Amino acid sequence: MEGLMAIVIGILFTIGTYLILTNQMLRIILGLSLISHAINLMIIIMGGLKSGGPPLLSERNHDFTDAIPQALILTAIVINFAVTAFLLVLSYRTYKKHGTDDFNNLRGNEHE
Amino acid sequence: MSNLAILPIIIPMLAGIIVAFTNKNVALTRVLTQVFAVISLLVAAFVTYTVFTDGSIILETGDWKAPYGIILVADELSILLILTTNIIAAATAFYAPHSLTLKQETHYYYTFFFLLITGVSGAFLTGDLFNLFVFFEVLLMASYALIVLGGEKIQLRESIKYVLINLFSSMLFVTAVALLYGVLGTINMAQIAQRVAEVEQRGILTTIGILLFFVFGTKAALFPLYYWLPRPYIVPNPVVSALFGALLTKVGIYSILRVFTLIFVHKIEITHEAFIWIAGLSMIFGVIGALSTNNIKLIIAYNIIPAIGFIIMGIGIFNQEALSGSIYYLVHDMIIKCALFLLVGVIAYVAGTSDLRKMHGLIHHYPVLGWLLFISAFILAGIPPFSGFIGKLALLRGALSSEEIAITIIALLSSLLILYSVMKIFIRGFWGEKDETIEYKEKASLGLVLPIVFLLGFSVFLGIGAEFVYPAVDGIAEYLLDPQIYIDSVLKE
Incomplete structure (x- = not known):
């Protein structure tokens, strides 16, 4: 199961990287959010994909899931959500002001 | 007593929330900001005093024992940097009202300013690698808001690049x-260090180490990764540039310093050897950038890169003298970069332009600014007896004792060029005939000049009072070279 997930993560990373290398603002943002999903998946499988009870002493389970990756993911998702929201607003405003969403046209020049 | 460790995080955070509510009343907000900045500075000074007399403070938050809970570690290195951060925060808090427009002030500048300080302090204090990422995000989020504050066309254009590159490097983080969690099963830095030492840093761990170096190198603007830095740093208000130049890249370099003296220290011939070359290239390319432009703000922004080079050089050489040089230079550079950004902000304001070709003879109208710039250039380049000299001397002696001749020559040569790049502002901007045709602004107000004098005072003290400061820094370097002290103080075994 972990091997399969590793391939899925790899594919997500590939698509994300491809999108980041394009010039269009929105594609880059989508690429970044695909990569962030890949990373979230990666954190989950880093704890091992096993079924089991909650990691509580009172439950007395023989196997239990690792709680730390879940705590990490929760934090990572929230942060990523906030940053992506900000990024979308920022790119919209940039598009409005500059009239373009192509990074080739957003280089700036020497005399400004 | 261990609760003292969280005060440098809590106070700016509370201050940021409070000034968000007084937003409508600008006069009150300014006073509150300055009061809180001074309180924060005094508290930081007190905590520093406690740490230097009684040893590191470890706070296990929520009483979850290390390595299971999140811990805050206020050791001598972190607390020294927090004190410096608070000195910078206090200076900029007094400079800001004179520099910002009313619109920027009412759009929550002060809140974001305090949140930035919160994030920086948190990053210095945390003893948990994932928590370091969280505090990085806190300070980056505040910096995203600060950089675009004002919403001008050029600001939007540069800030979107800044946000994208930082977001990408955060993801790699x-x-x-x-x-690292998959390999070692822990995210507590002390326990990571312990386990890496147990397996003698196998190949995969070195790879992860280099990935972390890539992340921190992007934030710190090291040689191949510095391309994003100069332009986004010159578009916001000078006070924001000063905060960025003094704090943001330095958090990256602190992380490298921490991770590569505590955790990844078993394959020095791979990692640290590479740092020396990266340091040399950072110095060369940064200085070329600084020489290539006539924009005075851009000159100072490019000067960040060789400074980072100097600090990473000490980490690369990795002996006690070079490391203490790095730490000394880090503290020195935080203060002087802030002062220089504030200073060129004033110069660009009074001259009405930041283009060197359009200004000359400023010394007739603004003698104080001229001489302040002159002293800052000396401090930055490391002319004795100022603070840059002490740091560089220790660095170069460390380099020579490890027989790294090439990097010593590059460092000396780039120091000379750094001096020239800043002196260029003095020579071309301040010398020359009085020009009657140019209309100058009124005298630069005292509120703009005093914070710069305050910062330069600290810089001069770091140089002249080196006898008092250097032993402490040397002690920190000795402590960094023995990771076991950190591990034992956190895990208490």
Whole structure:
């Protein structure tokens, strides 16, 4: 199961990287959010994909899931959500002001 | 007593929330900001005093024992940097009202300013790798808001690049933390260090280390990764540039210093050897950038890169003298970069332009600014007896004792060029005939000049009072070279 997930993560990373290398603002943002999903998946499988009870002493389970990756993911998702929201607003405003969403046209020049 | 460790995080955070509510009343907000900045500075000074007399403070938050809970570690290195951060925060808090427009002030500048300080302090204090990522995000989020404050066309254009590159490197950071957790099963830095030492840093761990170096190198603007830095740093208000130049890249370099003296220290011939070359290239390319432009703000922004080079050089050489040089230079550079950014902000304001070709003879109208710039250039380049000299001397002696001749020559040569790049502002901007045709602004107000004098005072003290400061820094370097002290103080075994 972990091997399969590793391939899925790899594919997500590939698509994300491809999108980041394009010039269009929105594609880059989508690429970044695909990569962030890949990373979230990666954190989950880093704890091992096993079924089991909650990691509580009172439950007395023989196997239990690792709680730390879940705590990490929760934090990572929230942060990523906030940053992506900000990024979308920022790119919209940039598009409005500059009239373009192509990074080739957003280089700036020497005399400004 | 261990609760003292969280005060440098809590106070700016509370201050940021409070000034968000007084937003409508600008006069009150300014006073509150300055009061809180001074309180924060005094508290930081007190905590520093406590740490230097009684040893590191470890706070296990929520009473979860290390390595299971999140811990804050206020050791001598972190607390020294927090004190410096608070000195810078206090200076900029007094400079800001004279520099910002009313619109920027009412759009929550002061709140974001305090949140930035919160994030920086948190990053210095945390003893947990994932928590370091969280505090990085706190300070980056505040910096995203600060850089675009004002919403001008050029600001929007540069800030979107800044946000994208930082977001991407943050993602790599999480990847590295996840991989490290997969291999070692912990994210507590002390326990990571312990386990890496147990398996003698196998190949995969060195790879993860280099991935982490890539992440921190992007934030710190090291040689191949510095391309994003100069332009976004010159578009916001000078006070924001000063905060960025003094704090943001330095958090990256602190992380490298921490991770590569505590955790990844078993394959020095791979990692640290590479740092020396990266340091040399950072110095060369940074200085070329600084010489290539006539924009005075851009000259100072490019000067960040060789300074980072100097600090990473000490980490690369990795002996006690070079490391203490790095730490000394780090503290020195935080203060002087802030002062220089504030200073060129004033100069660009009074001259009405930041283009060197359009200004000359400023010394007739603004003698104080001229001489302040002159002294700052000396401090930056490391002319004795100022603070840059002490740091560089220790660095170069460390380099020579490890027989790294090439990097010594590059460092000396780039120091000379750094001096020239800043002196260029003095020579071309301040010398020359009085020009009656140019209309100058009124005298630069005292509120703009005093914070700069305050910062330069600290810089001069770091140079002249080196006998008092250097032993402490040397002690920190000795402490960094023995990771076991940190591990034992956190895990208490």
